[in-house]
Amino acid sequence: MAGQATGKRARVVIVGAGFGGLWAAKGLAGHDVDVLLIDRNNFHTFVPLLYQVAAGELAPEQIAYPVRSIVRRQGNVRFLMAEVERVDLEARCLYTREDRIPYDYLVLAAGSVTNYFGLESVAQRAWTMKDLSSAVALRSRVLEILERAVREEDPRRRQALLTFVIVGGGPTGVEFAATLAELIWQVLVKDYPELPLTEARIILVEAMPSLLPGMHPELAAYARETLEQKGVEVRLGTMVIGASDHEVLLKDQPPIAAETLVWTAGVRANDLADRMGVEQARGGRVVVTPELHLPSYPEVYVVGDMAYQEDPAGRPIPQVAPAAIQQGSHAARNILRAIRGEALLPFQYRDMGTMVVIGRNRGVAHVFGRTARGFLAWLAWLIVHLLRLIGFRNRLLVLTNWAWNYLFYERAVRLILK
């Protein structure tokens, strides 16, 4: 075998089966290397649609796909379900709770976690949609709080139960606010005749002076309009500084009586990055070379949300799925080049632009320098995400659900799971 001819096959360990890790594995599949893909879950999560799980539009099973059946056909890729606790850069090995795993090349793609910017009271109470379990928990929370509201006689306390504060005016916050508004005022209103759901409030809080920071101002304005048409209160230039069980505290403004605080305001690199003793940029992201490896450890690559790199214009590469995918594939390419003794190639980020869906029939898109909004942007978003979804069967089921929800103003998934 060629593998033998070139001596012992190089062992590549990939940490994380998100977009970065999965595409790194795809890039190495079928080549003359042994790949071990590690994730603490046995499934890949299609993160861009997590907010739809949180809003009961999709079932968890529809946006998660078993890693083993993805790598099944790739003979040189094995999977291990484990939590990586520490990396020993000198000894070139990493540690899970059970095992010590040596590597010749390492790809760190462990992603990011929610960033509460040190707000302890928020960290304790906020709901997120950063992974499958938190999205399911948020879904149960929304439905359960309505069941509690049914039993609540005191109008003031009921009002607080029916008030949802969403922090963060980025794509996730905007998309979730829109779909939550439709869930409550178009779907659940049919299920809770005894509840005055007109009392319900959805408040989207963004610290910047506009929504969707970084997107074209025109699109941001359109997004705001659309949200307000749906009944969402948009509060710009407002900062959340804390939370109690019944209130959300704002800077220089009276608190909001609300029982549910949803936090989408920021991420920081996976804690693994903090435990490696390497240079980190804002948000704990690991600084990498243009070739995507650690400056002093060329055998260690970092990709996706965990990595920090700037484009030629000095702008940090965004923490989005397309960047992770491109970096994962590029890391694979460079590893193969290194093995063959070829010069490494610098990574170049191709910005695919941004698409944000704002509920039914509405979206904004900024693609290849051109902007679009309304129905077309919504349709484009739908198609792109459907095509990106891993697994033909999942695509089929997601499409069924979307069609169902769309046609019947329904929400497929409304189970409160404990």
Added chain:
Amino acid sequence: MAGQATGKRARVVIVGAGFGGLWAAKGLAGHDVDVLLIDRNNFHTFVPLLYQVAAGELAPEQIAYPVRSIVRRQGNVRFLMAEVERVDLEARCLYTREDRIPYDYLVLAAGSVTNYFGLESVAQRAWTMKDLSSAVALRSRVLEILERAVREEDPRRRQALLTFVIVGGGPTGVEFAATLAELIWQVLVKDYPELPLTEARIILVEAMPSLLPGMHPELAAYARETLEQKGVEVRLGTMVIGASDHEVLLKDQPPIAAETLVWTAGVRANDLADRMGVEQARGGRVVVTPELHLPSYPEVYVVGDMAYQEDPAGRPIPQVAPAAIQQGSHAARNILRAIRGEALLPFQYRDMGTMVVIGRNRGVAHVFGRTARGFLAWLAWLIVHLLRLIGFRNRLLVLTNWAWNYLFYERAVRLILK
């Protein structure tokens, strides 16, 4: 309104949104009564298919349906999500943790719980599929134990990890054993090339001398044959008397080294029955009159797994979905007759027979006195269960999944959720 003309509308409270309670609600829908349906979950669970959730064939969302959207169109039926803690028969009211709820008529349909017959060590370690969450937990357990087996070097411990003991040779035990065999040896074998899954063992233990007690001996024999063809070890006349973390203890036989014990060997009435101070039969079931109410409280009906009643031949009415459905409807009918001052009617159980599916293309059926086995019985089972499933959309998705699993020897749902 007619309601006013006849004076105050009678208030009927139904405890439990399973088959019995749901059909009682349907029977009272649109009539001149106020109905309050109470369940601790906000969804109805299609219990006969829980074992397929446990085996990763179906997603939880596909066999559970929100109660509120079932009763949505029934103006006189309201829903309350709450756990009923106590019934005060004298005061004609019941208590949840939060509320005191009075009733004119009560329908108790709280179902049954797993019966461990006092085996504490089993109760602590056994896995069940008695409700949605336990079925999901069992699914995660099966998949997680395979991930653990991948890391296990010691062949003896790996063997124990890969040994599944299923207790109870009734329909649930037989159906789960068959589908687990297919999951492991037809589906997962593709995902775990590094695992010697031929080492895996599935052992079905039944205390009686035959499987499917009560069914035609010929069918029982066929079920056993089919299971053994699939690789399941069937142990009849064997009793499980205890369990440790690594062993299942048998009466008069050496213990089995196994990490996973699945218990389907029996049920007892919901604990609510024990807290009412009324006459109970075997399994804690509440003894009811031929009209389905308590002997000394004609306004209190008990239906489904919770109720004990004998048919004219003196055989107890079985704890199966069709019986619960018939009793639920009958209780509704009798309540309406009582309100109108008409004589109550005794309940007559129409035995629809039994159908058990034994994996792919195989089943046994005993319907209207006639027996069938093999492909036809399997097909009949498929159709009946599909038609019975609540919610057109759920039927559609379940069919999609079944077709997918059938055609591609796949299992749709293989997520380990923590």
